[in-house]
Amino acid sequence: xxxxxxxxxxxxxxxxxxxxxxxxxxxxxxxxxxxxxxxxxxxxxxxxxxxxxxxxxxxxxxxxxxxxxxxxxxxxxxxxxxxxxxxxxxxxxxxxxxxxxxxxxxxxxxxxxxxxxxxxxxxxxxxxxxxxxxxxxxxxxxxxxxxxxxxxxxxxxxxxxxxxxxxxxxxxxxxxxxxxxxxxxxxxxxxxxxxxxxxxxxxxxxxxxxxxxxxxxxxxxxxxxxxxxxxxxxxxxxxxxxxxxxxxxxxxxxxxxxxxxxxxxxxxxxxxxxxxxxxxxxxxxxxxxxxxxxxxxxxxxxxxxxxxxxxxxxxxxxxxxxxxxxxxxxxxxxxxxxxx
Ligand code: NAD
Ligand code: WQD
Numbered sequence: 001x002x003x004x005x006x007x008x009x010x011x012x013x014x015x016x017x018x019x020x021x022x023x024x025x026x027x028x029x030x031x032x033x034x035x036x037x038x039x040x041x042x043x044x045x046x047x048x049x050x051x052x053x054x055x056x057x058x059x060x061x062x063x064x065x066x067x068x069x070x071x072x073x074x075x076x077x078x079x080x081x082x083x084x085x086x087x088x089x090x091x092x093x094x095x096x097x098x099x100x101x102x103x104x105x106x107x108x109x110x111x112x113x114x115x116x117x118x119x120x121x122x123x124x125x126x127x128x129x130x131x132x133x134x135x136x137x138x139x140x141x142x143x144x145x146x147x148x149x150x151x152x153x154x155x156x157x158x159x160x161x162x163x164x165x166x167x168x169x170x171x172x173x174x175x176x177x178x179x180x181x182x183x184x185x186x187x188x189x190x191x192x193x194x195x196x197x198x199x200x201x202x203x204x205x206x207x208x209x210x211x212x213x214x215x216x217x218x219x220x221x222x223x224x225x226x227x228x229x230x231x232x233x234x235x236x237x238x239x240x241x242x243x244x245x246x247x248x249x250x251x252x253x254x255x256x257x258x259x260x261x262x263x264x265x266x267x268x269x270x271x272x273x274x275x276x277x278x279x280x281x282x283x284x285x286x287x288x289x290x291x292x293x294x295x296x297x298x299x300x301x302x303x304x305x306x307x308x309x310x311x312x313x314x315x316x317x318x319x320x321x322x323x324x325x326x327x328x329x330x331x332x333x334x335x336x337x338x339x340x
Contacts, residue, residue, distance in 0.1 A: 001031050002078045003251070006065050006113065007086030008035030008058070009042035011195045012128065012184055014050055015244040016084065018193070021054040023248050034078055036071070037087065038064040041198060045340040049192040065109040068116065075120040082124035082254065084247055085113060088156070091202055092132075092298070095153035106156035107163075114167060123174045126250045127164060129262065130157045131182045131236070131303060139236075139270070140306040143180070143262045150298055161262065168260035175257045177250040182236035182266030182305050184243050186325040187332035194332030195240075196339035205237070208277060209333035212286040219288060221273050223295035228302055232273035236266040236304035239320035239328070249314040256313070266305025267318040279322060284330045 003020070007013045017033060035047075035058050047060055059078075063070040065087045074080075088106040089095070095102040110127075117123065134141045135148030149155045161178055168174040185205040187194030200216070201207045210216040224231040246265040281288050310316045 001081045002034050003031045004034050004036060004074070004078075004080045004083045005086065006036050006083065007088065007128075008033075009037040009039065009044065009046040009060070010086055012181075012240060012243060013037070013084075013086040014042075014046045014193050015188060015240045016086075016247045017050055017058060018053050018188060019241065019244040019248050020251075021050075021056045023245065032078075033058040034074065034080070035060045036063050036065065036074060038062060041089075042196070043340045046193060049340075053188065053190050053192055065113050066105065068112050071113060071116045072119075075116050075122065080120070080122050082126075082251060083113070083117060083122065084126040084251065085110065086128045088128065090153065092151050092153045093202055095151055095156070099152040102152045102156050106153075107159050110160045111163065114163070123171070124254045125164070125174070125176045126247055126254070127160065127176060127178045129161055129178045129180045130154070131180050131264070131266065131305065133158045133161060133180060134303075136300060139302050139304045140268065141264065141303070142306040143264060143309055164260045172258065174259065175254040176260040177254060177257055178260055178262045179246060179250060180262055180264045181243060182238050182264070182303070184240045185237045186239040186241065186320070186328040188241060189328055189331070191331040191335040194329070194336065204235075204273060204276060205329055208280050208288060209329050211288050212280060212284045212330065213333050213337045215337065217289065219277065219290040220293035221277075221290050222293055222299060224292045226295075226301035228272055230272050230274050233299055234270035234272050234302040234304065236269060237271055237276070237322065237325060238265060238267050238318050239325045242267075242318040242320050246310060246314065246316050249316040253314050261313065263310050263313060264305040264307055265310060266307050268305055268307040270302055270304040271322055276326070279326050280330070283323070283326050284334070
């Protein structure tokens with residue numbers, strides 16, 4: 001039996017592959033892992049690094065999930081019984097500029113994958129959704145709240161969630177975990193894999209890390225007049241290895257999920273931008289110059305999870321604290337200043 005991982009050379013995918021190869025093989029006979037990625041936002045160097053960490057190899061196929069024939073050929077060739085679907089574009093700002101590219105890649109790509117899965121009778125799926133589907137609900141955010149989206153990226157996640165719920169309703173054989181991630185940060189403790197954004201980072205942690213390592217001059221803090229502990233935005237940062245382990249748990253518990261279930265993966269704690277900057281400064285010993293800038297359009301003051309359902313359904317909770325998250329981010333960034 002094989003497990004297909006789309007987007008497996010990306011940030012969250014690569015950490016999940018490592019956890020699958022270590023945790024799963026300790027507990028159950030390991031499944032063969034097949035990664036499909038079009039390398040639009042990642043590099044094959046990741047595969048060497050994963051091998052260094054795990055001492056195991058994976059099958060890698062360069063393909064686009066929107067390409068029906070390529071994906072169909074993979075399902076014809078391998079005995080796949082479940083899929084973790086990470087592949088997608090993820091930059092909110094870019095999605096406003098290139099909405100068609102986002103709808104095509106994230107929505108059409110998922111529909112193509114689901115079509116091939118259905119035709120091969122593979123009906124177990126773990127999907128990368130996002131806390132962005134909660135729109136402007138007030139935190140703590142729980143899975144029964146109404147969903148909405150404010151940008152094309154968020155719309156693609158919401159549309160795919162609706163597609164998955166409809167699919168599961170139409171055919172009770174599907175088991176789907178729709179994991180709503182909060183803010184993944186950190187890196188593997190080896191310092192060998194981590195987040196490697198193209199160009200100027202959009203997200204806070206890679207930006208701060210690149211300022212600390214001297215690649216960028218100064219952080220802009222988007223707003224200091226929110227109703228929060230120090231006026232800056234508060235988010236639920238979660239260690240990428242905790243997140244990866246959440247995927248292992250989701251996969252192991254898919255049989256218990258009938259239909260499609262949305263599940264938050266967060267810590268339940270909020271941290272402000274300035275708390276991040278100060279902790280990063282302390283851990284790295286580097287200066288992190290910043291200036292207060294206007295609020296960023298579309299940002300909310302406070303976003304954090306109610307993480308109870310993941311504990312109840314999957315027996316999972318995050319275990320790594322902010323200190324570890326930043327320590328691991330810094331190790332990765334300082335040992336790989338230019339990324340992969
Ligand atoms: P990433 O860009 O590092 O990884 C995504 C991978 O998918 C990349 O390796 C890219 O090359 C690949 N890919 C993109 N389009 C593809 C296609 N059509 N066919 C094949 N491969 C394709 O991003 P990530 O941070 O690892 O995110 C993984 C998933 O989690 C994405 O779906 C993202 O939307 C979702 N997510 C991410 C975050 C976050 O903050 N990182 C938060 C919530 C949800
Ligand atoms: C965090 C905080 C910013 C950059 C985004 C997506 C979301 C999900 C995760 C995919 C906020 C502040 C940031 C900077 C700053 N991705 N900030 N200066 O916006 O919570 O979530 O990534 O699904 O959909 O929207 O994360 O890291 O961009 O911002 O002050 O240069 O840091 O205002 O308060 P966000 P982020």
